[in-house]
Amino acid sequence: MATRRTTKKPNVSKEELLGYYRDMLLIRRFEEKAGQLYGMGLIGGFCHLYIGQEAVVVGLEAAAEEGDKRITSYRDHGHMLACGMDPKGVMAELTGREGGYSKGKGGSMHMFSKEKHFYGGHGIVGAQVPLGAGLAFADKYLENGRVTFTYFGDGAANQGQVYETYNMAQLWDLPVIFVIENNQYAMGTSVARSTKSPSLWERGAAYGIAGEEVDGMDVLAVKAASEKAVAHCRAGNGPYILEVKTYRYRGHSMSDPAKYRTREEVQKMREERDAIEHVRQLLLSGKHATEDELKAIDKEIKDIVNEAAEFSKESPEPALEELWTDIYAETAPQNA
């Protein structure tokens, strides 16, 4: 685990810090609630929580502009909240209800929002990587100046299609940022047990793709790296790789007993490296906010999450006719 931290006093405004705090806290509280609803049997199937990794997507989104695209794997709730999707629609999809983003037909792993340029939510490990490069191919073809954030994990980093995509992305100068969310464990297999070379981003060098490692528990470090990557892509220099070192506190999915790591390891990370606590301390030590002000934000977030949970329970199950809809499109979609 990289332990680089922002030691010097960061040059960052109060509003910006509060924004990160709010966004990360929303993801954490949302995920905690999702875990709770899963335990109550309201959410079924697979449910992969993002707790611990919040700084990754919040930091990356800080450098995104309107129209930029994002695509990720099945651990996707955080990405949806971070790009501004409605927590109610996400939670109602988790409960399989009509009010969900996919009308209850996609579930935790398959959600999309054309409005927010969120292209899923993909359940096959690594499949989103060429798909993300394809979004970037379309942007380059359409000359619209947008970039695509393509997220995948340390597990997906061993899929062949990732390297097929690296080759094409660099060959064609595609404006795509490959974000490797290295949370150290591909389900139950640690990076050390699955990967000979410990550095995943350096594999891009074989294709001539620039990249770097980033401390994923420090939202400011992630944001700074994201800005650099976005500038690289938007200037027409082709793809960029960010290997963001992070840590998931919960199991791979809800049914993971997590025997592959010690409780102490998880506890140590939570106590010493928690990304939300880090921003909280920056806010307090920089006198940007008082405990009371932060408590007010906590309350505000809690209300949003509770409201989402209520909506997800009250929203009806999809009508049976929905079984037979959305198999074929009648008219051409306007996706761009």
Added chain:
Amino acid sequence: MATEVLMPALSPTMEEGTLAKWLVKEGDTVSSGDILAEIETDKATMEFEAVDEGIVGKILVAAGTEGVKVNTPIAVLVEEGEDADAAVASAPAPAAEAPAPAPAPSAPAAAAPAAPVASATLEPDYPEGTEMKSQTVREALRDAMAEEMTRDETVYLMGEEVAEYQGAYKISQGLLDQFGAKRVVDTPITEHGFAGLAVGSAFGGLRPIVEFMTFNFAMQAIDHIINSAAKTLYMSGGQMGCPIVFRGPNGAAARVAAQHSQDYAAWYAQIPGLKVVMPYSASDAKGLMKTAIRDPNPVIFLENEILYGRSFDVPVLDDYTVPFGKARIWREGTDVTIVSFGIGMTYALEAADKLAEEGISAEVIDLRTLRPIDYDTVLASVMKTNRCVTVEEGWPVASIGNHLSSYIMTNAFDYLDAPVLNCTGKDVPMPYAANLEKHALVTTAEVIDAVKAVTYR
């Protein structure tokens, strides 16, 4: 001792070619590896090298001659002092009697003349009196893509060797010149990767045409075809469509053995979210390709290498399209319904001709699209003839024929006077040996036997 130089077969399906240019003249001394001539096949122009050494005694086929059959002597090499004319006179194998090279294994198909097939459609897809021209399936596909690329700027073609090489099977001939490298994109050999990338570009607002050099290679990419392309509209509750065409040759070609000879019709036809097209004629190839490119859904377009070079009448219309889900009745009949699609139609039509000679009247239906399937046309015909035989090159288990049999049994059981029989490829990997390959494929004789069985003749 004189040596004949024979017209070479330069591809598995080549039967004849054009002797474009001689690079040697009579009297020249040549040795092994020297380039003798340029030969134009339906796919490419290739240089033809000498295998033996000697003096070019006589050139038998002049430069520019078209339709030179494979194995025709095109020149004679003589030794020093040997008389060329005498050598020619004594040459043992005149062109016409030259033994066929490895006889094209899917014999009925490959041996069929390239002459236009008379269109016997009963419900033509174009107005009566439309001007027709003879075109190969290859040209029809090319024209369809060019017309749609002209019509819509977001349509682009991607695949291995589609641009500078002009297509491994020359389907994209000339498209690079016409549309440029931005829209005709050569990919690395990376099917899984470029199929996924193309699907992503469809999510992003483009309309890709992805050429697989053959559908055998699409197995590397099938996760993206099914999980990413076919299911996303449903998984997104209707938000995220994927307008894309996956096209390329499917099924057996000739003598390319197990890994290059599989028919995927039944595989893809099983997947909700995909549309599956498998044309037989050039006019259908053109009209269906244009429809496929315009369709807002992922379309699997299964072509056939052996059919690429066959000519058919194609209507001369500015914008000729053929709708999906509408079968074509090629031949009307009263005793039995033969249902087929793609290259299977070759056997079906040939069998119908022979059966007619024996007084059995077969109605022949070309499904043209396998998803959606035009069940109504099949049922109406079976209710009239009371008998049905299906024909396809694919394997027997879970075949399109199996599915049709079930559908007919469910919906027209009382009309049947005999069980529906399925003629399919054999339940074996494709062998290489010419005789074995011929038997592994469905044959016209098997179709005739099946028809006789269901008509109790």
